[in-house]
Amino acid sequence: MPLFRIFFNMTSIGLMRPVTSHSAMCRLLRTSSVPLCCPDTLLHRVPASCVQKWSPRCCLRRLHGGTVASTAAAKTALVTPTPSSSNSNESTRPGARFDDVHPDFALDSATRQRWLSELRTSLTHPDYFSVTDMFTVEDLFNARLHLGHKEGSLNDYMRPYILGSRLSHIIIDLDKTVPRLHKALNFLAHIAFRNGIILFVARQQQYQFMVEEIAAGCKEYAHTRWWAGGVLTNSTSQFGCMVRLPDAIILLSIHNHILDNNIAYYDAARMRIPTVGVVDTNCDPRLVTYPVPASDDSKHSVEFLAKLFAAAIMRGKEKRKSIRGE
Amino acid sequence: MLSDRFFVSCRALATCARLHALPKEATTFKEVKIIRKEPAKETPPPPKTFLSLLRNSKFIELGDPRGKLVEGRVMQVVGDDLYIDWGGKFLAVCQRPIKNQEKFIRGAVVRIRLLDAELSSRFLGSTIDLTLLEADAKLLGLVSSPLGRSSKH
Numbered sequence: 001m002p003l004f005r006i007f008f009n010m011t012s013i014g015l016m017r018p019v020t021s022h023s024a025m026c027r028l029l030r031t032s033s034v035p036l037c038c039p040d041t042l043l044h045r046v047p048a049s050c051v052q053k054w055s056p057r058c059c060l061r062r063l064h065g066g067t068v069a070s071t072a073a074a075k076t077a078l079v080t081p082t083p084s085s086s087n088s089n090e091s092t093r094p095g096a097r098f099d100d101v102h103p104d105f106a107l108d109s110a111t112r113q114r115w116l117s118e119l120r121t122s123l124t125h126p127d128y129f130s131v132t133d134m135f136t137v138e139d140l141f142n143a144r145l146h147l148g149h150k151e152g153s154l155n156d157y158m159r160p161y162i163l164g165s166r167l168s169h170i171i172i173d174l175d176k177t178v179p180r181l182h183k184a185l186n187f188l189a190h191i192a193f194r195n196g197i198i199l200f201v202a203r204q205q206q207y208q209f210m211v212e213e214i215a216a217g218c219k220e221y222a223h224t225r226w227w228a229g230g231v232l233t234n235s236t237s238q239f240g241c242m243v244r245l246p247d248a249i250i251l252l253s254i255h256n257h258i259l260d261n262n263i264a265y266y267d268a269a270r271m272r273i274p275t276v277g278v279v280d281t282n283c284d285p286r287l288v289t290y291p292v293p294a295s296d297d298s299k300h301s302v303e304f305l306a307k308l309f310a311a312a313i314m315r316g317k318e319k320r321k322s323i324r325g326e
Numbered sequence: 327m328l329s330d331r332f333f334v335s336c337r338a339l340a341t342c343a344r345l346h347a348l349p350k351e352a353t354t355f356k357e358v359k360i361i362r363k364e365p366a367k368e369t370p371p372p373p374k375t376f377l378s379l380l381r382n383s384k385f386i387e388l389g390d391p392r393g394k395l396v397e398g399r400v401m402q403v404v405g406d407d408l409y410i411d412w413g414g415k416f417l418a419v420c421q422r423p424i425k426n427q428e429k430f431i432r433g434a435v436v437r438i439r440l441l442d443a444e445l446s447s448r449f450l451g452s453t454i455d456l457t458l459l460e461a462d463a464k465l466l467g468l469v470s471s472p473l474g475r476s477s478k479h
Contacts, residue, residue: 137375137379147415149457150444150455152455297459299411
């Protein structure tokens with residue numbers, strides 16, 4: 001079934017040559033990426049036409065419900081893999097993440113079995129990366145995450161997350177932020193664990209360099225400049241070639257410099273890319289997959305959250321490295 | 327009690343201390359009793375809750391920010407504008423004074439009088455407040471500067 005749909009899409013964009021390799025097939029698909037904790041072995045991207053009625057949260061539930069074994073079996077039925085000759089230095093080459101051969105087949109069979117079983121357990125474990133140990137409420141408090149804007153700029157959809165207001169200054173309830181931050185960190189660690197691309201987006205001009213540095217530190221991507229339209233929705237024209245879109249976007253601010261919603265906020269939802277968003281009291285949290293109600297305006301808060309997300313990503317990557325022995 | 331007035335040089339207390347292993351910090355017999363009552367603090371304090379942190383925070387202590395004197399640190403200097411971090415959500419932006427202007431650099435501690443913690447107001451025709459993302463304050467003087475000491479205004 002999925003194979004038929006993929007060929008239909010290929011003919012619709014005018015490509016007639018037969019596709020032999022699995023990853024080449026993926027690259028020819030329209031650039032709608034499968035969100036969330038998609039196992040590394042499941043590389044097909046479900047075409048956008050199939051997921052029109054799915055919301056990002058719905059995708060989450062469906063993919064979590066599917067087992068790795070069934071998807072792996074489906075995948076091996078479609079593909080004839082061509083394992084590479086050398087196992088060493090696979091991950092260190094610059095283009096290693098975008099290789100023709102699936103990286104699982106660069107491992108020896110014992111490691112591959114161990115990796116597949118860890119993938120299975122990672123989804124059923126309540127806290128596979130121990131994100132609950134990463135911070136305390138006091139850390140959030142000292143980073144001034146509880147300070148909101150004034151009552152006059154409160155967004156109605158943020159009401160469930162606020163404690164109250166004192167002399168018209170809103171206080172965000174950090175007891176509600178803590179579980180949501182845990183979920184966001186866990187999600188990011190899982191995506192990094194499965195070699196996903198994560199994009200940091202921040203539009204506060206005073207912190208753009210800091211965010212770029214933090215993203216580079218965890219070897220992920222950042223876009224803190226003016227957002228050109230079509231970067232996600234029309235990427236082929238914008239970049240001049242087929243590109244792999246991010247598997248997760250971290251929005252360190254929902255607003256852009258004129259206090260309007262960031263284009264990334266809408267486009268990520270359009271392209272079914274799950275977002276982790278820091279929502280302040282004047283932001284609309286509805287299109288964010290993992291909203292984290294917190295202040296996004298002071299340097300302490302932006303720095304703290306960016307570093308925390310980077311640390312979660314590093315945990316995912318280190319665990320992947322330790323299991324795969326790369 | 328008479329014994330309360332005995333000091334460390336008192337032979338009776340010294341003998342007692344040696345024989346009964348009394349705490350050395352005590353200078354009177356009364357202090358011995360007080361020191362002994364304090365239990366040994368070995369267990370770590372319980373993790374602080376958000377509500378307790380908020381209740382005991384400087385933010386609550388400050389109350390209404392209008393007219394309050396606070397000390398802040400200069401985080402950024404753009405031309406003649408000083409961006410001062412006073413511990414709130416937003417930075418206060420003040421004009422650098424002409425006197426001692428070379429001392430008002432990043433890292434200098436200044437005293438300010440807060441006027442507004444966030445400059446935001448509702449303009450005619452809009453449904454939501456427009457915010458400038460900065461605090462309003464009046465610069466009073468320099469407390470310390472990385473370049474050296476200064477006179478207080």
